[in-house]
Ligand SMILES: C=CC1=C(C)c2cc3[nH]c(cc4nc(cc5[nH]c(cc1n2)c(C)c5CCC(=O)O)C(CCC(=O)O)=C4C)c(C)c3C=C
């Protein structure tokens with residue numbers, strides 16, 4: 110049974126990569142199941158209008174394994190953490206290479222990090238750097254995804270291998286980017302359906318990097334917890350919108366062409382990821398009546414259906430007019446301005462997480478979206494779309510782009526190999 114297929118309607122088309130970790134190898138097994146029982150819920154109760162009766166051992170009432178037992182293999186053609194649905198918790202971070210690390214040091218680091226990520230993804234202990242933070246948890250769908258930032262290539266004598274697509278992103282109008290929370294030599298995206306499991310993975314990787322790379326920035330994110338809704342649904346963001354509906358789907362014939370890079374050789378089957386920390390002006394947003402919020406996005410808030418009619422999954426009709434002759438989806442609606450049809454076919458796979466980092470000096474919430482988008486080429490993905498959004502999107506007046514990064518995401522590592530091997534040993 111595959112827990113991943115239960116998570117949302119969008120998720121059900123993801124490849125079946127999640128599986129129960131082998132019993133006897135999990136951290137939980139090491140403690141004799143003492144930590145089991147909390148993954149889904151505690152006892153019976155009414156949540157969102159429907160009754161929950163979670164078995165005390167943490168297993169699903171439909172016979173699926175407990176949430177904590179679901180695992181996503183680290184090894185494969187593509188890195189884990191791209192096509193799988195976003196987990197409940199995320200740790201995002203960038204590291205800078207320590208002066209003198211060079212290509213040999215980076216090779217050692219990527220080898221060690223890949224070994225650790227593979228162990229943790231199976232629910233095993235981390236070896237020399239184990240700190241027991243997640244000792245009694247299963248793998249909890251942990252994924253660790255690595256990316257290489259542009260400066261890494263110069264620092265390791267690999268400038269000739271740096272793809273032109275890694276050129277710095279342009280400045281967009283109204284950007285207020287804090288460079289100390291942006292960029293970096295190495296990007297790490299950790300996702301898991303448990304906060305301790307995600308934190309544990311980052312802490313272990315940080316300690317393992319000692320002497321080779323230091324943490325440049327770190328951010329925590331979250332999305333919907335599997336099992337929180339009555340049935341699998343597309344998650345909502347902190348503005349209350351259903352977010353992720355019109356993402357490319359793995360089953361689409363052009364999915365790979367949109368998401369995976371076809372070169373240079375060491376990157377073939379990899380991707381490019383754009384990261385943006387986007388703060389939401391929630392006080393302003395929430396002062397807007399729901400019907401105006403819906404016209405800002407172009408979809409209904411209650412169910413994510415396009416304003417051109419139908420249900421969430423109905424294709425958007427950008428030409429549809431209301432009885433008054435006005436466009437059903439306004440000219441400055443987010444889904445019109447961002448659509449591939451408005452941007453020469455530019456597309457990306459969005460896989461973001463919400464964030465909430467306390468209060469700003471003016472008392473407002475420091476909260477929003479850790480926007481993450483994987484794409485075959487940022488020049489035919491994020492860059493043209495963000496250019497148009499910054500000029501003509503009515504959502505942009507409720508947003509502040511505060512941090513940014515662009516990284517090349519190498520293909521997945523085969524069994525016994527490590528991420529970045531083709532670059533570092535090529
Ligand atoms: C440059 C790319 C994009 C940024 C930045 C961005 C920010 C952003 N988006 C939302 C909320 C929604 N976005 C939706 C759709 C959507 N967004 C983008 C691109 C960016 N969004 C695209 C390409 C699309 C799909 C357009 C289409 O083809 O229909 C939606 C609608 C539901 C969905 O399809 O996901 C919402 C809601 C926020 C809150 C935000 C910044 C914080």
Ligand SMILES: [Fe+2]
Pocket residue numbers: 443447
């Ligand atoms: Fe969007």
